Amino acid sequence: MERSDILIVGAGLAAITLMRELRKRDAAVGITLVTADDGHFYSKPMLSNGLATSKTAASLVMTQRDALATQLNLAILPRTRVTAVDTGGHRVLTDQGALVYGRLVLALGAHPIRLPIEGEGAADVLSINHLDDYAIYREQLADKQRVALLGAGLIGCEFANDLRTVGKEVDVFDIAPQPLGRLLPDIAGKAYRLGLEAAGVRFHFGTSVQRIERGASGYRLHDGTGAITETDLVVSAVGLKPETTLPAAAGIKVGRGIMTDGMLATSAEDVFALGDCAEVAGMVLPFVMPIMHQAKALAATLCGEATPVRYPAMPVVVKTPAMPAVVCPPPPGTVGDWQETETDPGVRSLYLNAAGDLLGFALIGSEAAKEKQVLTARLKLV
Ligand SMILES: Cc1cc2nc3c(=O)[nH]c(=O)nc-3n(C[C@H](O)[C@H](O)[C@H](O)COP(=O)(O)OP(=O)(O)OC[C@H]3O[C@@H](n4cnc5c(N)ncnc54)[C@H](O)[C@@H]3O)c2cc1C
Structure with a gap:
């Protein structure tokens, strides 16, 4: 052995x-x-x-x-x-x-989490969390034009933007009322949504796909509103x-x-x-x-030098060139308020406590995103 x-x-x-x-x-x-x-x-x-x-x-x-x-x-x-x-x-x-x-x-x-979806097409839903998954995705995508994404979180939005850059038609479904769910406050969420919609992404918010039927070519997606969307490939990015x-x-x-x-x-x-x-x-x-x-x-x-993990502030860059975004959510349990200011284009959203300390931020659009380093340095770590 x-x-x-x-x-x-x-x-x-x-x-x-x-x-x-x-x-x-x-x-x-x-x-x-x-x-x-x-x-x-x-x-x-x-x-x-x-x-x-x-x-x-x-x-x-x-x-x-x-x-x-x-x-x-x-x-x-x-x-x-x-x-x-x-x-x-x-x-x-x-x-x-x-x-x-x-x-x-x-x-x-x-x-990848698999949603409980009815219909024979549910078995064909792809998830992409590994190189092998990506190889299958590329192969299946080659002769297809329409893609449905389940989930408008960070990864779903990145795939949606990427698919639009090569001219695919993209429908994105999410039970939440806006993209990037909990990561964005209200005005930032709207601006981010508009940026991706301007790039041609079709969002379906406040609903989820409940049944996927295989058709002669592609799939028919039934969502919670009773609407039917036709597509060629379904990719899940729900977490x-x-x-x-x-x-x-x-x-x-x-x-x-x-x-x-x-x-x-x-x-x-x-x-x-x-x-x-x-x-x-x-x-x-x-x-x-x-x-x-x-x-x-x-x-x-x-190697013998006992060392605990200590994290600095760690903002995440969302790779959506159609509407760049940087998010640094406030730590759970902290108390404060969002202050949102429109920039051109985009929004700067700062999460401040009563003492005026910066606890988190969301920067939407290329102008606001430039402030990533300055704001990261200003963050108060709790
Ligand atoms: C599409 C996508 C985009 C992303 N973009 C960003 C980004 O822009 N910024 C960012 O900060 N993060 C991003 N992330 C997250 C980031 O990539 C991950 O946090 C990171 O890669 C995870 O690495 P890991 O080594 O923990 O897990 P993995 O890369 O999943 O590695 C797990 C390994 O364990 C092996 N394994 C599992 N079980 C067994 C077993 N029983 N026996 C033997 N081997 C086993 C697997 O084969 C694999 O090699 C993204 C994630 C995805 C999916």
Whole structure:
């Protein structure tokens, strides 16, 4: 049975960033990475603007698996799925055999949420959370003109904008009354919506698709208002759920994600978690910047320098060139009010508490978006 000092499960941004950070600190520690996919490194955020940048699944790969293994001096076991974790025995079982670890890091990511939709066409709905999904999407999109997106959140809006840049007809459905749901206050939400509508996106708010029928060509979508929309391809972007099945079966504590403390330690000895699968000190933050900070802190901890994760202000840039947006929602539970000012074009929305401290913001449009750095520096961290 093979033994690794540090065994990492996953080959996404969390796993790869952690490995790079580990190697900056320790050239010799034995690292093995085991992953269900092929282990090539790609930038997941580019999946939702790959059409505008003419990227295929193959050209999205930034570092091939073998190059990565050589650069970082580690062993990569691709197409190997971990099926169980034996925390007492310090080993994992995979579909290729067992592996023993000194420390185990779970970087399992998240999986797309599937809405309960009726009709035989519901089985054909695509979700795009991986390079393999993107390859299928590109292949299916090739001879199709109309696309329906379920979900007008950050990812749904990015796909909608991307599809418009290559001339596809786009319908977006969301139960919320505006795009980017909870991330935007009222006036900002309206301005953002208008920006994408001007680019040709058709929104259907306050409703959801309830039934999808296969037609002679394409699909008929029945939504909650009784309306029927015809389309050629349906893509779901209604959110992701952290991968918790494997750790839960091993008796590791899970909540919304794999529960960790501020040091990224799970409830099991020598088992850590980071990235989209992790709930770190009560928060699930499925974005690039939190992963960077988690990886840095965990690498230090695994190399013997106990380091808690500390996040700076982390605004998220929404990749919709038709109406650029930067969002930095106020932390949950904070009390304040939105102050919204129209800019040309767009809106600057600031969330201030009674003392006038800036706790969050939303910047809509290219003019307002220029203020990202100044406002980020002004944010009061709570
Ligand atoms: C379309 C899209 C656009 C995005 N755009 C942005 C953006 O603009 N800005 C931003 O900040 N964030 C963005 N995000 C979020 C960001 O990309 C993610 O937070 C990040 O990539 C997650 O990395 P991860 O390593 O945690 O998970 P993943 O990349 O999902 O990696 C999980 C890994 O675990 C492996 N795995 C899972 N289970 C097993 C098992 N049992 N055995 C072995 N291997 C297993 C998988 O094969 C995979 O390699 C976007 C996300 C999407 C989907």
